[in-house]
Amino acid sequence: MSTTTEPAAGSPAKLDRPAIAAVDSSGQLDDILGLPDQLRDALWRVDSAGLEPHDSPAGALGTRRVVATTGGRLAELARAQDVPVIPLPGGFQPRAAIAYTTVAALEVAALCGAGPRVGTDIDVAASHAEQLVAEWGPDGPEDGLAKTIARALQGSVPLLAGSGLTSPIAYRWKTQLNENAKVHAFAHELPELDHNEIVGWESAPRLGRFSAVFLEDVDMHPRIKSRIELTEELIAPHATATFRVQARGQTRVERLVSLVLLGDLVSIYVAALDGTDPGPVQVIDRLKSALAARA
Numbered sequence: 001m002s003t004t005t006e007p008a009a010g011s012p013a014k015l016d017r018p019a020i021a022a023v024d025s026s027g028q029l030d031d032i033l034g035l036p037d038q039l040r041d042a043l044w045r046v047d048s049a050g051l052e053p054h055d056s057p058a059g060a061l062g063t064r065r066v067v068a069t070t071g072g073r074l075a076e077l078a079r080a081q082d083v084p085v086i087p088l089p090g091g092f093q094p095r096a097a098i099a100y101t102t103v104a105a106l107e108v109a110a111l112c113g114a115g116p117r118v119g120t121d122i123d124v125a126a127s128h129a130e131q132l133v134a135e136w137g138p139d140g141p142e143d144g145l146a147k148t149i150a151r152a153l154q155g156s157v158p159l160l161a162g163s164g165l166t167s168p169i170a171y172r173w174k175t176q177l178n179e180n181a182k183v184h185a186f187a188h189e190l191p192e193l194d195h196n197e198i199v200g201w202e203s204a205p206r207l208g209r210f211s212a213v214f215l216e217d218v219d220m221h222p223r224i225k226s227r228i229e230l231t232e233e234l235i236a237p238h239a240t241a242t243f244r245v246q247a248r249g250q251t252r253v254e255r256l257v258s259l260v261l262l263g264d265l266v267s268i269y270v271a272a273l274d275g276t277d278p279g280p281v282q283v284i285d286r287l288k289s290a291l292a293a294r295a
Helices: 037-045 072-080 094-111 119-136 145-153 164-180 197-207 222-238 252-274 282-294
Strands: 002-005 019-024 064-069 085-087 157-162 186-189 210-216 241-246
Touching: 064 072, 064 094, 072 085, 085 094, 094 164, 119 145, 119 252, 145 210, 145 241, 145 252, 157 164, 164 186, 164 210, 164 252, 197 210, 197 222, 210 222, 222 241
Parallel strands: 019 064, 064 085, 157 186, 157 210, 210 241
Antiparallel strands: 002 019
């Protein structure tokens, strides 16, 4: 993940220049080195003398770089160029490091003035997540929300939908189902899906088993809430199961974390129901090896 940020006026930013954050859990640089030349150069050559505007995005010239990684070549290159490195713990799949990478990105954003400090919100969200784990986790009741959704989604192709805050979380659900449960899943955003994807439900029973999950938040616009309600009603006859899931918590961070946690648990439970090991992603490993062989 890479991002450029400009300091906000009047912010207590401690990074005195625009910042680029490069986050790579594996630390092997494959994805970063595979970026378009201009962005890759922005990440690794912005401090070089004599760069012309066409060599690197103008907004990245003179940018200070920050790296978050478990180690590997990315950390080595960063330290060799005196680029600050935020160490991440290793030993697990990158997708399981979402809490570490999210906190790192939020802290960098706050330091350069691109966003507020949310340390207190993060602490509250972490405490709230522990309560939700007791409710939704493996030791929780069998009729808990995560297990209920997983049983309904098993054997179907889930279509996830969100809007605003919940759109990227819907995509997270999709990728977790892909990697943990090794099943197809797709994500879309409201209101756009009501202009195209909704029509495809007419042929769903003929093509296979499809389910739908709508991720909602208390701050959603009333029109979006109406769209979710009506869309669910229209597609329900063609779906094996439909769910409307409300984010839990008081703050935006709490609510975001609650839906991320729920989706992660659902994906693991679907894997368990199918007898699938959620850890390995062998086809991705084979792809990386093949790409490295062609480098």
